[in-house]
Amino acid sequence: MQDSAGTPIIRVEGLGKTYADGFEALKNINLDVYSGEIFALLGPNGAGKTTLINIICGITRPSGGRITVDGRDIIRDFRHTRSMIGLVPQELSTDMFESVWSTVSFSRGLFGRPADPQHIEKILRSLSLWNKKDSKIMTLSGGMKRRVLIAKALAHEPRILFLDEPTAGVDVELRKDMWQIVRDLRESGVTIILTTHYIEEAEMIADRIGVINHGEIIRVQEKHELMQELGRKQLVVHLHAPLARVPDSLESYALELADNGTRLVYTYETRAERTGITALLQQISDAGIRFHDIETSESSLEEIFVGLVKQVVPPASAVARGEVR
Amino acid sequence: MNLNFYAIASIYRFEMARMRRTLFQSIATPVISTSLYFIVFGAAIGSRIAEIDGVGYGSFIVPGLIMLMLLTESISNASFGIHMPRFTGTIFEVLSAPISFVEVIAGYVGAAATKSVILGATILMTASLFVDIHIAHPFWMLLFLVLTSVSFSLFGFILGIWADGFEKLQIVPALIITPLAFLGGSFYSISMLPPFWQTVTLFNPVVYLISGFRWSFYDNADVSVALSLSMTCVFLCICLVIIWWIFRTGYKLRT
Ligand SMILES: Nc1ncnc2c1ncn2[C@@H]1O[C@H](COP(=O)(O)OP(=O)(O)O)[C@@H](O)[C@H]1O
Numbered sequence: 389m390q391d392s393a394g395t396p397i398i399r400v401e402g403l404g405k406t407y408a409d410g411f412e413a414l415k416n417i418n419l420d421v422y423s424g425e426i427f428a429l430l431g432p433n434g435a436g437k438t439t440l441i442n443i444i445c446g447i448t449r450p451s452g453g454r455i456t457v458d459g460r461d462i463i464r465d466f467r468h469t470r471s472m473i474g475l476v477p478q479e480l481s482t483d484m485f486e487s488v489w490s491t492v493s494f495s496r497g498l499f500g501r502p503a504d505p506q507h508i509e510k511i512l513r514s515l516s517l518w519n520k521k522d523s524k525i526m527t528l529s530g531g532m533k534r535r536v537l538i539a540k541a542l543a544h545e546p547r548i549l550f551l552d553e554p555t556a557g558v559d560v561e562l563r564k565d566m567w568q569i570v571r572d573l574r575e576s577g578v579t580i581i582l583t584t585h586y587i588e589e590a591e592m593i594a595d596r597i598g599v600i601n602h603g604e605i606i607r608v609q610e611k612h613e614l615m616q617e618l619g620r621k622q623l624v625v626h627l628h629a630p631l632a633r634v635p636d637s638l639e640s641y642a643l644e645l646a647d648n649g650t651r652l653v654y655t656y657e658t659r660a661e662r663t664g665i666t667a668l669l670q671q672i673s674d675a676g677i678r679f680h681d682i683e684t685s686e687s688s689l690e691e692i693f694v695g696l697v698k699q700v701v702p703p704a705s706a707v708a709r710g711e712v713r
Numbered sequence: 714m715n716l717n718f719y720a721i722a723s724i725y726r727f728e729m730a731r732m733r734r735t736l737f738q739s740i741a742t743p744v745i746s747t748s749l750y751f752i753v754f755g756a757a758i759g760s761r762i763a764e765i766d767g768v769g770y771g772s773f774i775v776p777g778l779i780m781l782m783l784l785t786e787s788i789s790n791a792s793f794g795i796h797m798p799r800f801t802g803t804i805f806e807v808l809s810a811p812i813s814f815v816e817v818i819a820g821y822v823g824a825a826a827t828k829s830v831i832l833g834a835t836i837l838m839t840a841s842l843f844v845d846i847h848i849a850h851p852f853w854m855l856l857f858l859v860l861t862s863v864s865f866s867l868f869g870f871i872l873g874i875w876a877d878g879f880e881k882l883q884i885v886p887a888l889i890i891t892p893l894a895f896l897g898g899s900f901y902s903i904s905m906l907p908p909f910w911q912t913v914t915l916f917n918p919v920v921y922l923i924s925g926f927r928w929s930f931y932d933n934a935d936v937s938v939a940l941s942l943s944m945t946c947v948f949l950c951i952c953l954v955i956i957w958w959i960f961r962t963g964y965k966l967r968t
């Protein structure tokens with residue numbers, strides 16, 4: 389995940405943003421993103437995801453703090469930092485009368501790269517836009533416009549790609565294509581930061597996840613770590629014969645009966661030192677209960693997330709400092 | 714500062730392509746209005762007006778007419794060019810690109826000014842079908858043409874950023890620029906006014922543009938050529954400073 393020196397490709401330090409109307413959209417954000425990873429910024433609507441991305445990309449002005457991209461300050465060295473970044477915005481903002489080909493070529497030039505028709509062709513083909521290359525953008529469907537925006541963002545061969553709510557209102561096919569493209573890009577060394585309020589999306593694609601709510605980063609962690617640390621697992625024991633009630637000898641495990649008494653469900657914390665599984669299974673046989681199968685299931689990020697944002701949040705500064713690295 | 718020339722070329726090409734799509738409108742409109750002006754002012758009314766400063770009335774109005782068209786068209790082209798991306802939201806791309814206000818101006822204003830110069834040439838050619846045109850100082854004529862096109866394209870660019878809707882884009886040229894151009898001596902010589910109004914007129918910046926431009930044709934001017942040129946340059950510099958300030962503070966562009 390981290391490049392050899394361990395230096396982040398994006399480093400956000402003490403970032404704050406207060407909009408002109410006095411609304412504090414970001415509060416002391418500290419965040420590192422490492423070269424080559426897929427980082428998901430996960431948070432409900434209005435959490436500040438777009439604000440954070442737009443500040444890094446230079447569209448919105450920070451109110452305080454410092455951001456470096458590739459070790460360079462995004463304000464002082466904006467030519468260097470911005471040329472490394474591609475952005476697929478949340479809104480479907482596209483030209484209308486231009487052709488797909490010309491709007492994508494425009495983006496490449498705008499970001500300082502000489503014309504390269506072969507590269508543009510490659511992008512358009514990978515996004516299934518090739519047969520639409522001469523179509524006016526206004527004639528395309530919403531999904532196609534989203535593809536055009538992705539093509540524009542990739543036109544200058546960025547090393548960092550921001551995808552702001554990439555799957556909002558997107559059909560299944562495009563969603564599949566998009567994840568394929570994201571994986572291919574990561575393969576070629578591109579760092580990807582995406583925002584989403586869909587947990588499954590973060591869970592499926594990301595290496596690390598930052599949870600953001602009310603303008604504060606609550607937690608930044610490896611996906612698996614996050615799941616493990618906060619996740620609960622369930623052990624389901626499939627019984628031979630249904631039970632009417634849980635035997636008293638097993639009371640301390642807080643077991644539940646499911647499926648008309650044919651299953652015993654044990655919920656445990658994966659981060660606990662001892663899960664008690666061995667002892668439980670032993671006691672189940674001792675109680676004369678026969679079972680023919682056992683399975684475990686992890687709770688999804690959804691549940692983790694709901695748990696997280698409900699938690700009383702300690703000062704963001706303290707949390708972020710401890711968790712950022 | 715190493716400029717992003719690919720970006721300038723991209724924006725410039727994009728804007729010129731927009732003009733090509735509306736080519737008929739861009740050429741036909743000025744040609745028709747110029748012809749109308751000549752029929753009404755040149756032939757019908759002009760035949761009853763004596764020569765002004767030794768120049769036939771039809772010929773006399775040519776520089777003023779070009780200026781009138783140049784001012785309004787420069788403003789509307791440039792303002793539309795930058796307002797449209799703001800309206801559709803595509804401005805995000807320009808704001809996130811590795812470019813400064815220099816590239817933005819060179820691209821957008823460069824393209825708008827190019828259109829204006831083409832427009833000026835079109836009007837000049839149309840006019841030459843109606844009246845004799847004599848250009849005493851071709852170099853200065855071209856210089857005034859280009860400076861005016863650039864200045865008012867810059868002004869239009871500012872307008873396009875300031876305006877919150879398309880109505881405002883049209884109001885400013887219609888309610889401010891056109892009256893200033895008409896009252897600034899497009900169709901008469903300032904010296905024909907009573908002394909008091911002559912003085913008042915000197916506060917109209919367009920007077921200097923028209924006077925200088927007419928001098929480059931017929932070698933006579935309402936105000937000194939040096940003054941005309943300086944006023945044009947001052948206006949241009951004011952616009953540049955405002956745009957520099959807009960990009961520095963993010964006014965209406967970056968929240
Ligand atoms: N230009 C603006 N002026 C004032 N408040 C804004 C502006 N843009 C966004 N906000 C507010 O900032 C908060 C965060 O917005 P945003 O970053 O778009 O959230 P997200 O992308 O996570 O849904 C929201 O409450 C939103 O209303």
Ligand SMILES: [Mg+2]
Pocket residue numbers: 437438439478552553
């Ligand atoms: Mg958003």
